Amino acid sequence: MARTLKRTAAFSALAKALMSGARGGPSIGKRLGALPRMIKATAKGDYDGGMRLAxxxxxxxxxxxxxxAIPEAFFLIFGLADDALMVTWLAGAVLGETERFLAWEKERGRVVVG
Known part of the structure; x- marks a missing residue:
């Protein structure tokens, strides 16, 4: 049950993040550009994203x-399904966390233009 809820939350985060760009939220380019800054801020201990980055x-x-590759070799479609789920979760997590990081930067007055 908990696993299903986590998947649902990941899909919801992905859909929300993708739609927010169309509604005036940060673009995909800004989100991806924020990744190196987010990693650096986390490594310095300024940002609390350590566990999520891990x-x-x-x-x-x-x-x-x-x-x-072992599940793909033996289970074909089912082996690829776990990758699809993982990539979907990862995309949602990256988009959601970068949005949170950009809001954190803005709150702290570290707005980066571009």
Whole structure:
């Protein structure tokens, strides 16, 4: 049950983040441009995104790792479905966290133009 709720939350975050660009929210370019600043601010301890960044890094490692090729080899469609779910969650997490980071920057007066 909890796993289903987490998936639902990830899909909701992805849909919300994608729609916010159309409604005047940060564009995808601004969100992706904020990633290096977010990583740097987290590493310095200024921003509290450490656990979320670790989860995103773990999800990325899972999707690109050769170990993940084993389920695809044996289960074909079902093996690819876990990758699709992970990539969807990762996209939602990145978009949601970058939006939160941009709001944090704006609140602190660190607005970056561009």
């Amino acid at each position: 989860l995103m890094a773990g999800a990325t490692a899972y999707v690109v790792s050769p170990v993940d």
